[in-house]
Amino acid sequence: MIIRKAVESDSEKIWVLMEQLAIFENYIDSFDITPEVVKESGFRKSPPDFYCLVAEDEGEIAGILVYYFLPYTAQNKPAIYMKELYVDENYRGQKIGEQLMDALKTEAQINNCSQIKWTVAPWNEAGQKFYNRLGAKENKDWLNYEWNI
Template sequence: MDIIIRKATEKDSHKIWVLMKELAVFEKYIDSFAITPEVVKNSGFRKSPPDFHCIVAEDNDKIVGILVYYFLPYTAQNKPAIYMKELYVDENYRGRKIGERLMNALWDEALVHNCEQIKWTVAPWNKAGQKFYERLGANQNNEWLNYEWNL
């Protein structure tokens, strides 16, 4: 098996959506999941600038992992940052360092764009995810609390 890590293209839209939907099930928000393959195509590939970017892990023609991110162009450090919105690997492909390879590709993307930081959140119940990120050398930020203002 030769997994290829690459930037997603518009033709990947439906396959990306499938994994986004699997993530919504895994993270228990499938009841409010409103993304469609058309939303992925239009928001990620047809808008300029796009609402998000995506790196995929591909096994032959099958997308087996996704990392969705966007740029935060203005920060206090006067350098951009990257916000990782989603990282998901098909459960049949876990344990093969695909998540790590996707994260390393994001790291490279941050360097290319002169970013100061990569940020993300992880659910408190997702202990495996927390261990994964800590193993990569990420630090939990306890200085800030997340707030939402739902409309």
């Protein structure tokens, strides 16, 4: 398994896994991402709207980790916000998620980030166990809010 930064030619395969995640997390009805959006937003725009790490196995994309930078924090250092982590069902149980998270941690260190942030659905107990196993801690100091426009 090779963990690497995604390139534009990965866009279609990244989109497939994004769509699978939307189905898994029950937001497929509002999923408006297309392969072209992935290309434009992640690879043709400067700076890109997101960055992506991929786990590649003999030309197949087995997993993705989508993230972006929060340039300004109270610590006066950037942070990384992990938006999506998804491993194809056929590749689960091979520690691919852990490898992607380790690569993200390295990316954070290279970019002088103070922390990595993300959310996990309360019903996703497997995800919570995975993050706890990595040593991540639930932040109970803040509540998530949304304002749909």
